[in-house]
Amino acid sequence: MAQPRHELRGVVLESVSGKPVRGANLYVNQTGAGTTTDSLGQFALQLRAGTFSLDITAVGYAMGRENITLSGDRAVTFRIASRVFELDEVEIRAREPGGNFQDVRMSQILLSMPQLKKMPVVLGEPDILRALTLQAGVSTAGEGAGGFNVRGGRADQNLVLLDGAPLFNTSHLLGFFTNVSSDAVQDVTLFKGGFPAQYGGRVSSLLLMNTRAGNREGWRVSGGVSPISTRLLVDGPISRKLTLLAGGRIAYPTYIMRLFPTNSVQQSRAFFYDGNIKLQYSPNERNAVSLSAYRSQDSFQFPGDTLYGWQSNVASLKWSSLIRPNLQLNVNALYSGFAYHIDGLDEGLTFRLNSYIRHREVKADLFYTLARKHRIQVGANGILYQVQKGDLQPIGSESNVNPQRLEPENAREGGLYLQTEWLVSPALTVQAGLRYSLYSQVGPQTVYKYEPSVPRSPETITDSVQYKANQPVQPYGGWEPRLGIRLQLGAASSLKVNYSRMRQYIHLISNTTAITPIDFWKVSDRYVPNQIADQFAVGLFQNLRDNAIEMSLEAYYRSLNNLVEYRNGATLLLNRTLETDLLPAKGRAYGIEFSISNSRGRLTGQFNYAYARSLVAVQTTFSELQVNRGAYYPSTIDRPHILNLQTRWALPYNWSFSANFVYSTGIPATYPDGQYLFNEEPVLNYSRRNADRVPDYHRLDVSFSKDTRRNNRQTRYSIWNLGIYNLYARKNPYSIYFTRNYGQTRSYRLAVFGTLIPSVTYNFYF
Template identity: 45%
Template structure:
């Protein structure tokens, strides 16, 4: 009897030890056709709350108690996959997912995965489904990342044909845009008509309006993260598309099967025919651009991967006979990724970026080339720790070296009467270590927290002017100057950037989220135009231009209905900005060696409410997005001549209170889809003349107040009809046809209102970029 009792106790003790034993489950979630890893895929485990996400290579690793599990894997655009395992040892698996059967012919433009808006801690994140971007009707029929993003609440542009985009009232230079981790300083072709990145080359796109991870910094408003395809691991595949103004192609496949893959994409434009359809002076204008992407990915072994990425683009746009604008981007990166252990992964990336832009003049006796350039060299490294399914921690750092040429005017030595001018180059270094972690405390409460410490140095060589204390900085108040030697620190700035997000689940379909971000920005785009132009230039913070600092607090409630058929959200935010760069009235910005005499440090604030409703299932899908937002600035200097609007708050150039977009996508059957967008936006601020007066017999226009008027409101309707020739979801060769009509009812939306003298009076003129309907047709062949 005693022996039996001891045996029973020993058996219970042994079972208890087994139950407490933990093993690692690791794996890679892949596309079942290409073998490409799927980033941000969700992996759930039966009996456990929450789940984990795969990293940028589709990998995950988690330590779990020994027992049986049912594992469910989900990824946007793919069928969920479930399987069971008995975890009694360390296990590593490859989990292939297939595209959703029956959904290939539907329109599915989602910002979140199913239930992700409720279960994830992050808020203010927009994710685009790349496979369905072509179903959005856009100008010239070109798939456009920026145009798709502007259908979401809180993301706008200043008008048609304007480069860049504005997030929650931020300026265009306040967005950090990354392509495979490489910075992109020019996001547009043709001065703003098209996005500069070929959407066909991309695998995923995410834009963060809030909840920006601690890994990223250097900009105030948002992070736009784009990643290109990794290359099919099984066979050569690709697509070729022909439209009204571009031809583009993407090819991917293995060079060494299961070892080395490639992806190449290119796009070339021929927009001159379309340009000639617009009124004069476009009959004398011409344009051209191209862009390309390349990726090589080498799997050293099961744990180590080496990736080489490159991107390049070139633009020129000639107005009339005498001026040509150009822009050129060259980027290159080399990344090493390693799964050091079951719970630790390491990434190291070196980045080179060179962006050059400017104008050329051809007027007789005034032939010249004016160019500016920013060079960005960066080293980034981080390690990711996933000790269990509830905790994920990340530690890393990056170092950026900047070299900026603000202006180089080179005349044609044989023809021109212009004098050569070359401003001194600027140099700077930004260093930023960071630490972050995600913690799922329980099924109803989760937390993301991080801290980033950014340090910035403005470096020599440089001549720095000192000004008379207590007086406005002007050329007349220069007291003396100091020449700093090469690499000598001139001015240093540093500070902590905390990041914090909470999620509280009120039920399985309802969650409340709170987020706080502090961001610092040390590089600034100097511009006296509303939109990005080739005569703008970049400048680093220095003795007189401190970094811009923004604190944003955001609160949101998220609710899903009818088994996630409808996703709804309301987000509100408040943003406080310090050291916003503003300009004196009549500021002279170009080729000014004393630029600090024309710049002012302003205060800024932005606040708003964003409402989003999306229908994600059924033959009829769509979205409704509305945002009420305000963006204000204030310059209250000690010197009356430097005050703007007498030191009162005034609307910033990007202040557009009401923004509405409605999108519908109707699946018609047999591969046909009809889609439509309606967009409405308040007119942006403008400066109209307050009065006119006569001086020496001439009429003079007086502009005394800034941005207190508005151009008329903007509205537009677009439609498109798309045909997908596939009969089955696994069909390899098929065609996609698209017929679209941009600005269907030919609204003449004003881009700007300007004033000019006519005889002895002043007249107002409205400039419209697209005043007519723009039809487009395109064909894409996939193989």
């Protein structure tokens, strides 16, 4: 009679963070049986009764060995330690080896934090967003521009989450630094498409940043010093079940800025700081509670008498419970706030202008594994928004500024979702999701009515309606389907297809290419509906030389409705009838992305190229409001050709050399195409929006790194980084502007840097 078999089910977790380890291999030494964990770190084995030893291995982790006695079905939890020191030899890659063609998800980028510290970046500071903009399909408006753009999307169309809470501002120093220090971050994942149904609220991309938990084994100190900033991070165990991570960064770039050849940079003043803290409590192997908080503060003074300041505050409380080996529950309470102020310092005109957005959210997610071939995820969330678009107050009794305060905006957003992933066969995987989002602007609010047969303006107001507190003003909502299919074509190749619909209910109001301190958020209302995007993507993925070389070719098409554009000469700041200067628009973005990377050997690197278009057309029946006669025209972030080349050469004695080359088509611009006389004075004529372009952008960055470790087991060491940004001192234009001097029209090129920038950074770990 055959001995009955029992089921050993469980989950493999990272020992420090408690994060599930995907793709871990489990091997039973006595029988030779084995299996691999799924995306939730879960596994199942059928074994006869007895005592066994299991070896647990995973890429980037130390091998673990567990002894198990099995006399019936049993659920277990295994923990393995991350081998952080090995990551220093890993290039920035999309996934773990083989994951790019095996995973049903596509259009993803995963950053390695240790490798990030060796890249040549501006002003010597390791930077997350700068590294992302070296990847295919990701770009920025240029030097001095905050935010980033993904596949032709605007900066406000990216959902950036820090421990689950949104960041409304992602940059320090007008785009030169990412808001969050890479020292505190455990992992970074960017979704350019194939969005999980768990997430909604933006139409372009999803960026997930998770901070590290404190070390359980002992206290550690790390940090870095450069001529422009200083960083310090401390983490360790407070008790056997409670860990702490705390870190901060402070920058003092003013005296460095005085060395730049550009007068506008020389005469500017800047300062910022940011800090992270995270507490994680694990009462037992099945439950964990974490509390993380983040704060940043910036100030920047351009030449003149105006001081800009902005700050972010984020808090995240998370409870994670492994109810059963195949059932996990996560509950989050989230807060995020962003505020800016502008101080007028001119004598007699002193003032402060304030604006803010506040986001409060509760969400819950349930992960259930029916079998290793079928997983289900369900969840819900609810959000409260509060927005102040502008509040102007005089400062001091001598100020001649008149106070103005716009009415705050309030809104609610909620969502329900269901997602399933099914391994139909070894060659076919399907991931399908369905999300329903519901939104409503609520009072107190004043809504104006306008004459229907003429363009909206303050002069065409016919009536107004007053809504009480919490009274619904304008609802929106709808379904957001998601679908992904992976078809394996060979031993190391696959074809993937995905479709996503996304909805966005808040908008950043800005008439500049880049995010600036005077941009402000507003919620969808009766005249500004929610943005809707449909994206289709298809990709071919091929690995060579045992996954050392990864190649991908992706094509995508995105259609967008209810975009916000602006009338010529629009007044945005402190406008009580803002809807009169906004225009409804539709957009489309399409492109092809090619990437090839080599991750092994002394010479490693990555080549990325993207052909990408981003077009927009204003939708209005009034001919006087049409832009470019209603035809599609390049959006402000349209860059048809983007090329990035990264390489790293491992040298003797733990030295390494890195280089990045960046090229992109210049951003669209509007140049004058003639002039006319008005009151006998010549006036420049601008008739076609974004019909011209600034010159192309390109630069070369290089760096040398020295690692002082004698072996990979050394825990106290340092890394020196010597870099040069913009090696051949290219004067990349940020904008082209025109003035009239002595009866002639002259053009001028504005470059933010216009020179090479050397840097030296000392990073320490002990």
